[in-house]
Amino acid sequence: MFKQSxxxxxxxxxxxxxxxxxxxxxxxxxxxxxxxLSNATIHLHGKSKSVKSDKFGQxxxxxxxxxxxxxxxxxxxDHRINVTEEQGFVRVELTPTSVESIVVYSSALHxxxxxxxxxxxxxxxxxxxxxxxxxxxxxxKGQPGINASxxxxxxxxxxxxxxxxxxxxxxxxxxxxxDASRVGPDHANTNDSLAAQQIEVLRGPATLLYGSGAxxxxxxxxxxxxxxxxxxxxxxxxxxxxxxxxxxxxxxVLLESGFDGFNFHFDGVKRKGGDYxxxxxxxxxxxxxxxxxxGEGHAHEAEEHETEYANRVDNTFIDSEQFxxxxxxxGDHLTVGFSxxxxxxxxxxxxxxxxxxxxxxxxxxxxxxxxxxxxFARVKQDRWQGLVNYAVHSDWxxxxxxxxxxxxxxxxxxxxxNIGTVFxxxxxxxxxxxxxxxxxxxxxxxxxxxxxxxxxxxxxxFTPSTNTKTHALYILEERRFGDFTLELGARxxxxxxxxxxxxxxxxxxxxxxxxxxxxGGNLDNGFISYDLEMTNLxxxxxxVYDFAEGQNVAVSLSRSERAPLxxxxxxxxxxxxxxxxxxxxxxxxxxxxxxxxxxxxxQETSNNLDISxxxxxxxxxxxxxxxxxxxxxxxxxxxxxxxxxPEHGLEVADHAHEGAVPVFKFESSDAKLYGLEFDAxxxxxxxxxxxxxxxxxxxxxxxxxxxxxxxxxxxxxxYEHSYENLTANFTVTHYFKQDNIASYESETKGYTLVDMxxxxxxxxxxxxxxxxxxxxxxxxxLGFVHSSxxxxxxxxxxxxxxxxxxxxx
Numbered sequence: 001m002f003k004q005s006x007x008x009x010x011x012x013x014x015x016x017x018x019x020x021x022x023x024x025x026x027x028x029x030x031x032x033x034x035x036x037l038s039n040a041t042i043h044l045h046g047k048s049k050s051v052k053s054d055k056f057g058q059x060x061x062x063x064x065x066x067x068x069x070x071x072x073x074x075x076x077x078d079h080r081i082n083v084t085e086e087q088g089f090v091r092v093e094l095t096p097t098s099v100e101s102i103v104v105y106s107s108a109l110h111x112x113x114x115x116x117x118x119x120x121x122x123x124x125x126x127x128x129x130x131x132x133x134x135x136x137x138x139x140x141k142g143q144p145g146i147n148a149s150x151x152x153x154x155x156x157x158x159x160x161x162x163x164x165x166x167x168x169x170x171x172x173x174x175x176x177x178x179d180a181s182r183v184g185p186d187h188a189n190t191n192d193s194l195a196a197q198q199i200e201v202l203r204g205p206a207t208l209l210y211g212s213g214a215x216x217x218x219x220x221x222x223x224x225x226x227x228x229x230x231x232x233x234x235x236x237x238x239x240x241x242x243x244x245x246x247x248x249x250x251x252x253v254l255l256e257s258g259f260d261g262f263n264f265h266f267d268g269v270k271r272k273g274g275d276y277x278x279x280x281x282x283x284x285x286x287x288x289x290x291x292x293x294x295g296e297g298h299a300h301e302a303e304e305h306e307t308e309y310a311n312r313v314d315n316t317f318i319d320s321e322q323f324x325x326x327x328x329x330x331g332d333h334l335t336v337g338f339s340x341x342x343x344x345x346x347x348x349x350x351x352x353x354x355x356x357x358x359x360x361x362x363x364x365x366x367x368x369x370x371x372x373x374x375x376f377a378r379v380k381q382d383r384w385q386g387l388v389n390y391a392v393h394s395d396w397x398x399x400x401x402x403x404x405x406x407x408x409x410x411x412x413x414x415x416x417x418n419i420g421t422v423f424x425x426x427x428x429x430x431x432x433x434x435x436x437x438x439x440x441x442x443x444x445x446x447x448x449x450x451x452x453x454x455x456x457x458x459x460x461x462f463t464p465s466t467n468t469k470t471h472a473l474y475i476l477e478e479r480r481f482g483d484f485t486l487e488l489g490a491r492x493x494x495x496x497x498x499x500x501x502x503x504x505x506x507x508x509x510x511x512x513x514x515x516x517x518x519x520g521g522n523l524d525n526g527f528i529s530y531d532l533e534m535t536n537l538x539x540x541x542x543x544v545y546d547f548a549e550g551q552n553v554a555v556s557l558s559r560s561e562r563a564p565l566x567x568x569x570x571x572x573x574x575x576x577x578x579x580x581x582x583x584x585x586x587x588x589x590x591x592x593x594x595x596x597x598x599x600x601x602x603q604e605t606s607n608n609l610d611i612s613x614x615x616x617x618x619x620x621x622x623x624x625x626x627x628x629x630x631x632x633x634x635x636x637x638x639x640x641x642x643x644x645x646p647e648h649g650l651e652v653a654d655h656a657h658e659g660a661v662p663v664f665k666f667e668s669s670d671a672k673l674y675g676l677e678f679d680a681x682x683x684x685x686x687x688x689x690x691x692x693x694x695x696x697x698x699x700x701x702x703x704x705x706x707x708x709x710x711x712x713x714x715x716x717x718x719y720e721h722s723y724e725n726l727t728a729n730f731t732v733t734h735y736f737k738q739d740n741i742a743s744y745e746s747e748t749k750g751y752t753l754v755d756m757x758x759x760x761x762x763x764x765x766x767x768x769x770x771x772x773x774x775x776x777x778x779x780x781x782l783g784f785v786h787s788s789x790x791x792x793x794x795x796x797x798x799x800x801x802x803x804x805x806x807x808x809x
């Protein structure tokens with residue numbers, strides 16, 4: 001952090017001091033009926049500082065150079081206007097939209113969701129707070145094109161157009177979340193929706209700004225832990241809710257204050273709940289007799305088993321506390337801030353079992369009030385962030401910004417009261433940007449650095465300890481040609497991966513030929529030292545054509561490259577969460593020999609086409625996205641003809657043993673993913689609105705086989721009615737049967753979820769209050785998630801009533 005502070009100080013020194021004089025510009029924001037609009041955001045290009053319009057629609061902002069104002073307000077079209085120091089006063093009329101329009105912070109060019117060349121979804125405000133779940137996957141899964149990995153409701157990551165894990169980047173204010181949720185489906189992400197101002201989902205490759213880990217999309221959680229607007233009084237919010245299904249209580253609080261440009265922020269969330277209930281479902285055989293992997297064809301005849309049923313998924317509790325502290329100084333030119341966040345979470349890991357090996361527990365865990373035989377995760381994370389932004393306002397350079405972050409993450413699995421496997425990830429990240437305007441072109445150039453130290457220690461570590469380092473330069477430019485906006489982008493990234501070996505290194509001395517390791521009938525999990533360096537190049541071209549008032553079409557073409565991550569390249573061991581033995585791309589199986597031959601590994605290259613049609617004015621509006629993704633060298637896990645057990649090691653699957661697990665190996669092959677997403681609104685009256693939404697996805701390898709765990713298609717209807725202070729919402733979502741499956745998968749039946757919610761706004765002792773009731777899965781439908789590794793052991797929760805109250809002051 002000291003070095004980063006020196007960088008920031010040097011930047012400010014080079015740029016120089018602010019001009020001594022600043023002119024004041026006043027203005028008024030109104031709607032089409034000349035009525036004032038309050039709480040509109042007025043942002044001066046090149047500055048991080050912005051102001052809000054008051055209840056009369058009026059605002060005052062300081063100018064020290066001719067510039068451009070960007071005026072935005074949710075559910076209104078953004079408006080941009082050029083202003084001069086001598087202008088004095090402006091009047092701006094905003095046009096309402098039928099589709100929600102919100103400024104997307106992760107766009108880098110201050111665009112709203114209706115102006116983006118690539119499709120984007122944004123959840124914000126009370127809608128986000130009411131939909132907030134313990135994980136991002138469960139919070140976002142109702143959006144078109146977005147689903148969840150679902151390892152129980154407390155460990156569920158977003159899936160974007162069938163892609164997740166290392167292909168979906170999860171960021172906090174534009175910096176990587178740096179947890180271990182990309183390593184395995186049982187690892188929860190550390191972002192909490194209740195602490196967020198908004199959550200943005202960028203569909204399709206977003207590698208230009210965020211790197212090769214965003215080849216499938218980005219989920220950006222935006223909060224105000226480092227305030228970038230002036231706060232001149234004490235303000236805040238508090239929220240309490242109770243879920244009846246899992247008896248979960250959630251408390252959240254937000255406090256902000258400031259004086260003379262200095263600002264302070266605090267937010268905290270505490271959540272505690274038990275195991276969740278479901279409708280009655282039949283337990284798979286491996287839950288009460290022996291372990292078998294899904295799709296291996298339950299070999300025993302049905303009459304040999306006495307079917308057992310359950311109405312609760314054991315070991316799905318959560319006990320979580322987290323908080324964020326931040327402070328900043330916001331001046332006319334300089335914004336500088338710092339924040340610290342802490343996460344302490346225990347959560348149950350359902351369907352967790354051990355495959356016949358002993359555990360060497362070095363540490364005893366005391367005092368946990370859950371049953372000792374259960375397996376749960378204990379997550380601790382410390383996160384520091386820093387921000388420096390300087391508004392230059394020269395003829396070509398608008399601003400220079402620096403964001404830095406450091407994350408110290410630990411995920412320990414507690415087994416029978418002992419600490420078993422421990423996963424650690426320490427990440428340092430830096431993003432330096434310069435926003436500029438060269439003639440008619442407006443854009444940003446930047447340098448992005450990331451250094452991540454990942455380690456896994458314990459009996460269930462299936463990947464080696466690894467250092468991953470990237471250096472990248474990127475550029476994003478746009479220009480307006482009448483009704484058409486052109487956007488060009490490029491990124492070049494140096495990717496370095498260095499793994500540390502352990503017991504397998506001893507094998508190198510025992511074999512005549514380099515890299516070959518003969519384990520015979522005893523395949524011990526272990527790792528080899530290996531270094532990989534690749535250069536990833538990403539390019540994009542896109543455009544938005546406003547062919548009519550309130551309507552446009554957006555087209556985006558991109559080519560993105562990605563190098564394999566540690567698990568994809570070097571995994572070698574039992575992955576308990578998925579009940580498989582995993583081998584990375586670098587290994588080859590021949591008979592009873594295991595070879596390490598990584599020489600022919602090539603980058604995964606995604607060629608993506610996106611076409612979006614949007615209508616966002618009038619009573620009827622829609623967004624329809626078509627996408628086609630042609631991926632060369634797509635990394636995926638293929639089922640081999642081998643099984644593994646600690647007693648017998650690696651064997652051909654002809655002779656199955658009790659407790660044996662199938663061996664899956666990462667392979668690369670060309671693949672195609674294509675489909676559509678849509679969201680259409682119609683305003684029935686001033687009080688009622690109806691929405692239809694849905695998505696469809698096909699994902700195949702070039703050999704015409706389907707990719708595994710591709711989410712089911714969905715179709716939904718949402719009706720909202722408002723009367724005075726009461727708002728009611730009724731949603732029906734049908735998830736279709738998934739029978740486009742890999743050869744070793746089983747089909748997943750379709751199901752329909754019915755949800756209702758009621759919000760009531762009122763005032764209490766001068767404070768604005770919201771009382772809300774959510775009725776989830778009203779019909780108590782039994783639903784299984786096809787994209788889940790444990791779909792048979794963990795169906796979706798049954799009927800739930802969520803009661804809550806929220807206050808603002």
